[in-house]
Amino acid sequence: MNDVIVVGLGPAGSTAAYRLASMGYKVVALDKESFPRYKSCGGCVSTKIDAIKDFDFSHLIESTVSGAIFSFKVHNSLDILSDKPLGYNVRRDLFDTFLVEKAREAGAKILEERRVKDFISTPNSVTVITDTGEAFKGKFLVCADGSIGGVARQHFGFDSKESAISLTSEVPYDASMVEDMMGKLYIDFGSVPHGYAWIFPKKKYLSVGVAGDARYLKGRKLQDCFEAFTRDHRVLKDFDIEERKGCTIPFFYKGMPPVTKGRVLAVGDAAHMVDPFLGEGIYFAIKSAQVAAEAVEGCLSKKTNTLSHYNDWVRNDIAREFIALGKLSKLIFNYPRLWFGLIERNPDIMLRYFDVIRGGTQAEEFYKWVFSKVKKKPWKVLRGLMGGRAKGQM
Numbered sequence: 326m327n328d329v330i331v332v333g334l335g336p337a338g339s340t341a342a343y344r345l346a347s348m349g350y351k352v353v354a355l356d357k358e359s360f361p362r363y364k365s366c367g368g369c370v371s372t373k374i375d376a377i378k379d380f381d382f383s384h385l386i387e388s389t390v391s392g393a394i395f396s397f398k399v400h401n402s403l404d405i406l407s408d409k410p411l412g413y414n415v416r417r418d419l420f421d422t423f424l425v426e427k428a429r430e431a432g433a434k435i436l437e438e439r440r441v442k443d444f445i446s447t448p449n450s451v452t453v454i455t456d457t458g459e460a461f462k463g464k465f466l467v468c469a470d471g472s473i474g475g476v477a478r479q480h481f482g483f484d485s486k487e488s489a490i491s492l493t494s495e496v497p498y499d500a501s502m503v504e505d506m507m508g509k510l511y512i513d514f515g516s517v518p519h520g521y522a523w524i525f526p527k528k529k530y531l532s533v534g535v536a537g538d539a540r541y542l543k544g545r546k547l548q549d550c551f552e553a554f555t556r557d558h559r560v561l562k563d564f565d566i567e568e569r570k571g572c573t574i575p576f577f578y579k580g581m582p583p584v585t586k587g588r589v590l591a592v593g594d595a596a597h598m599v600d601p602f603l604g605e606g607i608y609f610a611i612k613s614a615q616v617a618a619e620a621v622e623g624c625l626s627k628k629t630n631t632l633s634h635y636n637d638w639v640r641n642d643i644a645r646e647f648i649a650l651g652k653l654s655k656l657i658f659n660y661p662r663l664w665f666g667l668i669e670r671n672p673d674i675m676l677r678y679f680d681v682i683r684g685g686t687q688a689e690e691f692y693k694w695v696f697s698k699v700k701k702k703p704w705k706v707l708r709g710l711m712g713g714r715a716k717g718q719m
């Protein structure tokens with residue numbers, strides 16, 4: 326009998342495995358892939374991570390970003406730079422492998438190329454079954470199988486429709502072509518319905534992508550948005566971008582089921598721990614896994630007989646932030662042109678948002694502040710924002 330089984334070894338699973346193995350518990354952690362493996366992602370870890378990280382990963386930082394270039398439908402580019410960093414661009418294959426190795430060093434048994442097909446949960450244990458025909462029994466199961474794993478989704482009933490869909494590509498480039506983009510993120514509003522397009526520069530390639538809520542595509546294909554963005558962008562138009570990967574981004578949503586059930590916990594993307602505005606999830610994967618590990622530790626050490634510590638954190642702490650970011654995303658993505666005009670005239674809005682990314686300002690506080698600015702717009706615009714009547718006219 327193991328103490329804990331962890332399914333999935335992205336940042337969430339590795340963190341849970343590392344934390345629990347470091348406390349001396351017997352941990353088995355499984356992933357269907359072997360590491361290093363590709364993960365479709367912009368790879369920008371917000372500087373919030375500095376307050377919670379278990380390790381120094383500075384050797385993996387490809388560039389530190391202190392601002393962004395914003396545009397609307399690839400035009401009118403707007404540079405907004407702050408005097409403090411807001412994120413670290415990393416390569417997910419290397420970052421995730423580093424975290425897996427830390428979990429292994431802490432004593433977790435890491436088993437790669439094991440796809441979990443199913444599990445059986447009883448009042449006293451959980452048994453996980455893999456496609457290799459093996460079975461692993463533990464006192465607790467941490468589901469960290471990401472957005473497409475399906476293990477957590479099946480058990481908890483999270484709604485897969487509460488997700489964005491995305492297409493990404495890694496484009497090798499010559500640094501001289503994008504000198505003005507170094508140290509910045511490039512974010513384009515308006516080229517994807519209810520979403521955005523981006524370029525996050527790494528040392529050897531540009532992480533390029535588009536993501537949007539599938540419910541708003543209304544017959545448009547995401548593929549077409551990707552093609553239009555890369556065809557019209559001044560740098561990307563010179564590249565022949567053939568290779569692209571699709572992935573879903575599961576957002577936190579109001580009324581989600583609890584993230585623990587019996588002896589099973591869901592963390593990271595598997596539990597929709599993703600900011601519904603920009604789709605930031607790496608920090609939240611790590612943070613949710615740390616809190617979930619504390620809850621499991623409480624039970625294993627018999628300090629408590631409930632995992633409610635983790636559910637309470639989701640309900641009382643993170644839900645408020647995510648719900649505010651959900652409202653912000655509606656405001657911005659329903660009216661991207663209005664939003665772009667607003668930040669053109671008031672770049673301080675984005676500077677303040679950078680502080681939300683850094684964890685200095687609460688998303689709820691930011692939303693209230695920005696909404697009060699929007700309310701000062703002419704009444705027609707406001708009516709549109711409230712009731713959708715002016716939709717599409719801004």
Ligand SMILES: Cc1cc2nc3c(=O)[nH]c(=O)nc-3n(C[C@H](O)[C@H](O)[C@H](O)COP(=O)(O)OP(=O)(O)OC[C@H]3O[C@@H](n4cnc5c(N)ncnc54)[C@H](O)[C@@H]3O)c2cc1C
Pocket residue numbers: 332333334335336337338355356357358364365366367368369370371439440441442469470471472473474475476491492493534536572573574592593594595599604605606607608610
């Ligand atoms: C296009 C895109 C861009 C993004 N950009 C950013 C960004 O710039 N910054 C940011 O913070 N976040 C970003 N995110 C979100 C971020 O990628 C995720 O939130 C983060 O990877 C979540 O980590 P995780 O450990 O929960 O899941 P994952 O990293 O997805 O890891 C899940 C692991 O589970 C394994 N697995 C799945 N099913 C099984 C199974 N049945 N059995 C065994 N193993 C299984 C997978 O192989 C994988 O290794 C982006 C997401 C997408 C899709």
